[in-house]
Amino acid sequence: MLLAGDVVEQSDDFYEAYRDLRKGIEELIGAGVSVCGVAGNHDSEVLPYLARAVPDFHLLGAGGKWESMFLKGHDGMEVQIIGWSFPERVVTSNPLTRELPSMGSWVTLGLLHCDRDIPGSRYAPVSSRDLERAPVDAWLLGHIHKPDSIYSPRPAGFLGSILGLDPSETGPHGPWLLEISLNGELDIKHLPLSPLRWEEIHVSVEDLEMPEDVHIRLTRGMDSVYQDLLSEPALPLAVGCRIRLQGRTPFRAELGRLLSSDDPRKAPHYRDETLFFVHDWQLEALPSIDLEELARGDDPASLLAKKILVLQEPSSPERSRLIKEARQQMLQMVSSRNFALLGAEPPDDEKVAEYLTASALRALDDILAQKRGSQ
C-alpha cells in the first residue's frame, strides 16, 4: 500500500484522523501488507509522528531527503520505491532537483507529493519535464484531488483524493491498483471505491409541457447516472448530485419558483442501496423568447436582452467592459466586512460573466412578468 501524501487533512490532527489512519495501517500491517508513504503539505507532521509510533510503517523521504526501499512480492519479485516527503507545510523548491537514490535494473516506482507545472507554487513545484526525465518506471503523485488519466506502460500522474472532498470534485475517486508482471511490465487500474460520489447532472428543460414535469427530468437524470454507476466495480453508498437545468423554456421563472418551493434538495431517496441526494441546483436555462429579436427594441427588456447577448460574445470589447465594471462592484462586495473573512478570490472574468448572465436572465423574467401583468 503506497500513500502519496495528504492522507490527513490537518497538519496538527494527531488524535482524530491520525487515530483512524493508524488503526487502518496497523490492520494492514497485521494482515501482512507492507505500507509506505510520503508526507504531503497537509500531513508533514502527522506521518512522521505515525512512523515513530508504528515502526512497520515506512515513511519515505522524511526530512525532505529522497529515500528508497524495496518491496518483495509473493512471487519473489522486488520493486524499489523511491519517495520524498514534505519536511514542512510549505516547500517552494523543486524536490526533483535534489539527488535521487541510486536505481538499478529492477522496477522503480516514484512516490511524490507535489504541484505540477505551477512555477512558484508553495507546494513542491515540479515540471512535467522533470518527471519525464527521472529514471523511474512510474510516477505516483499526490496533491491534486482530481485524478489524472494514468496509463501504462509508464504510469505517471496524480492519483487524486480517495473521495471527493468537495461537491465540485465530481466523478470517480478511489485507490489505484498497480500490477507488475514478472517481466517488469506495469498495469495500472483505477478503483472508484469512494463511498461518496459527486456528480454534475445536466438536465434539459426544453419542451416541458408544464413546469412540474421538471421533477420527472430530474429523476431521469439521476437514473441515468445510476445506470452508469452500475457498470463500475463498486457502487458508492451515496451520490451527491449537482443539477444544472439547461436549454430554453418559457417556464424559466416558474421553474425557479417551483424548485424553490418544492426543493429537490429536501428529497433524498435510495436507488437500491445507494442514496441519491441533490446538493444544489442551478437554473441555467434560457428563456424561450428570441433574445436577438427582443434586443432590437429600445425598452428596458430589450436593453437587458442586449446585455445577455453581449455576454455570450467572448471576444466582444463591450463584454469586457461590462465584466470589468461589474467586477469593480463585486470586488467591493467580496472585500466588504461580512465577506472579507472568507478571503475569497475575486471572481474571474468567466465567473463574473456567469453571475451577470444568470442575474440578467432572472431580471428579464421579472420585468417581462411586469409586462404580462399589466396586459
Place this chain on the structure above:
Amino acid sequence: MRLCSLHIHRLPGIHPGFGLEDIGSRINIITGPNASGKSSILRAFKALLYKEEPAGITAHLEGVFQDGKNKFKAFRIGPNLHWESQDSRGELPEPPDYRFFSCFVITVDELLSPVGTDAEIAERIHRELAGGYNLRKVLESPPFFLKKTHGQEEYKRLTDAQKDLRKKSQEHRGLQSEEAELERLRTNKEEAESAALEANAYRRALDLLGARRNRLAKEKALEEFHEGIERLKGDEMEVLHQLREQRERARTNYDTAQSNRDKAQEELRETGLSETCLDEAVFGDRRRQIQRLQECESSVEKHETALRNAKANLARAVEGLGGERAGNEPKLTPDTLERVEGELEKKRKLEAQARQLDEELSRLPESPPEPDPQKLRSAREALIEWLSAPKAPGWTLSRIGALVVLVLCAALAVGAAAMSLHLGFAILILPLGAAVFLLFRGGKGKVQQWAARERFQRTGLPESEEWKASSVQNALNTLDRKLVAAEHTDTLFSRRKEVHQKREGIRDELSSVLDSLKTLAGQVGFDPTTLDASFERWIRLVQSYDQSKEEFDSAQAAYTNAFHQARELREEIKAFLKQHGESPTEEAPSVNILSDRLELLAKRFNQRSKALREINDKNREIQESDKQIQEIDAKVEEVFNKAGLGVEDENILQQRIAHLPQWNSAREGLQEARGAEIQREQDLGERPDLEELIETDDEATLQKTREELEEKAKSRDQLAHRIAQIETRLERARYGRELEEARAKHQAAEDSLRERLDEALFAKAGSFLLEQVEAEHVSSSRPEILRRAQEWFRSFTRHQFELELDTDREPQFTARETNNNERRSLMELSSGTRMQLLLAVRIAFALEAEKGKATLPVFLDEALTASDPDRFRAVVDSLRMLTEEDGRQMFYLTAQPDEAQLWEGEFPSVSVHRIDLGQVRSTIRAVTEPVNLTMPHPPMLPEPGDLSPEDYAVRIGVSYIDLWSDVRDIHLFYLLRDDLNLLKRLVEIGVDRIGPLLSFLNSETSKEFLSVGERRCLTLRESAAESWLEGLRQGLGRPVDRTVLEDSGMVSPTFIDRVAEQATLVKGDAKELLQGLERGDVKGFRSDKREQLREWFREQGYLDERDALSAPEVQQRMFAAIAAYFENREFAFKTAQFLFRSLTSVLPGGA
C-alpha cells in the same frame, strides 16, 4: 411667429403709451432702467395673444405679428381681442396653450425660486421615462435586493466557528506536548506509589510494635488478682437478692390464699344452700313456667276485653231496634208487627195531607195588594173626568196678529195722548191691561180640569209630569193595567186565609197518632217507627242484633277457660318458691312478683357456686406457694456452692465480687491486645527485616524510615491527577471528534457565508445590470425635452454639472456635480447654477409645448443677471443657437446695458437688435459710463509649446491626487500628460477632471469636439485610473483622525485625546492603532470598546484586512481593465505601466 410692432395705447401702469416699431426678427435686447415699461411689453404681448390674459378694462393695444410670410394684426380693447390677417389669405396662427406661456417668459424671480411649472415639466418627463416598466421594483425585490444585514449572521457564525476551531486546534497542539510528558509522569508516579507502599509497611510495623508492648503490659496486670476470682460471674449478690425477694413474695401468697379460703367458706354458709341439690336446669324450668303464666294472664286480659266489646255491640244492636240498652229484649212477633203497621198507616196519610196544604200555602201571597184597588179606581175616575172637560178655541196666526195690532194701537194711543195732551191719559194703561188679561184667560173646561186634577192628587198616586191630554191619556192606560193586577192579588190573598185554617186542623190530628205510637213502643220493646223505614234496613238491624249476641256468648266462654289455666300455674310456682325460702306474701301474686322471687333464689344459688370455686382455688394456691419456697432455698445454697463458699460466707463473697470488674477489665484488655497484635502481624505480612526491628524494639529506626518514605510518596496524588487529566484529554481528543466537529462547523459556516456571498454577487450583478439598463434607457429613450435640457445645462455649466431627473420620490430636477458625482437638489445649487438649470428646462419645454402650434418669441426678463460671466456666455450661446436653429425671435429685457454686448459676441450671423426703451419713451438713457460696456473675457490657457508636462501642470494649476477622494476628482493632466494639446482643449471648455470628462463624453457635443480615437483614449484611460485607485487602496484603509474617532461614537471623551494622539502617531493607520490599543498604549481603554471600534473601522472602510497589492499587481489590474480596448496586448500593458507611473508619481509621499 414673431412680433413686428407693438403699440401700447393704454395699459394700466403705463402712461403715456408708447410704440415699438421695427422690432428685430431675431434677438432683441430691450434695455431700460427699472419702471421704464419693460415688463409692460411682456404684459401687452401676452394680452394680444390670449383672451384669458387680464389686461384691464381700459386697455388698448395693437400689435403686428408675422408667421411665415403672413402678417396678422391684433387688437385688444378691454377684454376684447381681435386678430385679422393683413392680406386676408393666411389662417390665423394658434399660439401654444395659455398655461404653457410661462415657459416662454423667463424671469429672474422664477429662476431663483422654482414654481409649479417646473414640477409639472418634471412629472411629464418622468412619465415618458418610465417606459412601461418598473425597474426600481425589480431592483428592490429579491433576489436583487439585499438587506443591510445580509450575511451578517453567517459572518458571526463563521467568526465563532473560527474561534472554536482555533481553540480546539490549540488544545490539540498543547495535548501533544502533554502526551510527550506523560511517560515521565508515569515513572514518577510509580516511584511515588512504591514509596507510599513502603511507608505503609513501616507504618504497620510501628503499629505492631505498639501492640506488642501493650499486650505485655496487660499480662502483667492480670497476674496481681486473687485466685479463684475467675469462677465468679459478678452477679451473684444480685442473684441472691432476687431469690430472697422471690421467697418473700411466695410466703405472702401462701398467707393470702389461706385467708381468702376462710372467707369463701363463710360466704357459702350465708347462702343457705350449702346442703341443697339444686342445679342450673331447675331454674330454667321454673323460668319457663313463669313465662307460660305470663302468657296465660295476657290471654285472660285479651278475652276479657273481647267479652267487653261483645257486650257493648249487643247493647248497640238492641238500641238500633229502638230497645233500651239495659231493658228487655225486642218482641219481634207477627201480631206486634201488625199492630205497629196499622198505626203507622194513619200517620203516613196525615203527613201526606199536611204536605199538600203546605205546598199550596207556599204558592199564595202572604200580604194584601198595594196600592189598594179602591184608590186606583178613584184616580182613574179623576183622570177620565180631566179628559172629558170641554176644550177652549185655538189661537190662530191671524187672530194673534189682529190682537197684537189692536193692543199696540191702543198702547200708542194712550202714549200719544199722555205725551201730547196730558199725562193723565197714562192712567188708561190699566184698563188696557185688564182687557188684555181677560182676553187671554181660559173658559169652563179649564175649571173642570183643575177640579179633576185636585181629586187625583188626593189619591196620593204619583202624578204625571205635565197635564196634557196625551200625558193624561197615557197615565190613564197605566192606571188601568195596575187596577187589573191589584184586583187579582186581592182574590189570592183571600184563598190563603182558607188553606191556612185547614192545615192547622191536620197538625193536631197527626200529633195524636204519634202519641199512640209511643205508647205502643213501650209494649213491644222496640221503636215501632223503625218499621216506618225500609224493609232492608229493618233486616240489617235484626241481623246485627243476632251476630252481637253470638259473639258475646263466645267471648264469655274463652275468658273463663284462660282464667282457670292461669290459676293452676301460679299455684305450682308458689309451691316451688316456698320450698326454697322465697314464698311470696300475696295470695295471688302477679307474674312479676313470682319472677322476682325466682331471681332472688337464683342469685343465692350463684353465690353458693362462686364460694365453692373460691375455696378450691385458694387450696391450690396454698400448695403452690409452699412448693416455691422450698425451690428458692435450694437455689440460694447453689449460688454459694458455685463460688466455693458456704451459705454463711456471704461477706467473703461480697468482697470478691467487688474486685471482679477490675479483673474482668484486665482480662479483656489482654485479649484485645493479643488480638491487635495478631492483626498487626497479619497486616505487616512477611517482612523479616521489619520483624527483626520489632523484636529488638527499635522504634527510632522504624519511625525515621517511615517519615522519609511518606515524604517521597506525597507527589503521587498530584502525579496521578495530572496523568488522569492528560489521559482524559487524550481520550476525548481520540474519541470525542471535537476537532473534526469544529472543522465541520467551520466548513458549514464558511459554506453558508459563501452562499450568502454568492447571493450577494448575484444581486450585485443584477443590480449593476439593471441600473445600467435603467440609465441607458433613460439616456436612449429620454424625451426630447429632457435631452435638450440636459444638453443645454451641460453646455451652460461647462460640463461641471449634469441635469438629472430624480424619480426616487416626487419627480424633480437635480444636478450631478461631475467632479465628485454628488447629486444636488435645486436648493443645494448656487443661484446661478439653479437659474441655468431651470432656464435649460424651460426652454426645452417651451419648444415641446408649441409643437404643431405657432412658435412664440422667448422673453428673458433679466434672467441672466445673477449668472457669472462664463455661464452668462454659455447661456447666451445656447439661446443664440436656438434662434439660429429655428429662426426664433427673442427678447432680452434688462436694466444692465452691458449685458447687451454679450448677446452680440462671436455670432455676427445672428442679428441683435437693441431697443433702448428709455429713448423710446424719451426717458433717461440706461448707459452712463463706457466702462459699463466692458465685456468679460473667458479664461485663457497657455499653449503647451516646449513646456515640459510637469511645468505645464504647474502653469495650469494641477492639483495633487487625494487617494481617498473620488476618482472623478483626478485632474486630466495625469491621464493626458502625453497629449497636452488635448488637455488644453478640454480644460478650456471646463473639462478639467475625470468627473466632467465622463459627463462630456456622454454628451452629443463631445462627438463633434473629439475624434473617435480621442474618445476611445480618454475612455480607456479613465478606466485605468479607476483600477489604479481601487488597487492602490486595497489593504490600506482610510486614515483615521480625531474626527473619525469622534464619529465612531466608540471613544468616550475620557479617552478621545489619548486615542487621537495615538492615531496621529501611527499616521492614521487603523490596524496599527488597534494593535497599540491591544498592547495597552492607552491605559484603561476597554477591550470590548476596542473590538467595537474594530468592527466600525471595518464597516466604514478604515480597516481593510485584505493584503495590499504590490505595484505589479496594481498594474496587472489596470492592464485587465483596458486590455479589451487593445488588439496589441503589449501596447495595452505599456499604456497601463505609463498611466501607473503618471498617477503614482505625484502621490504625496511618492509611490
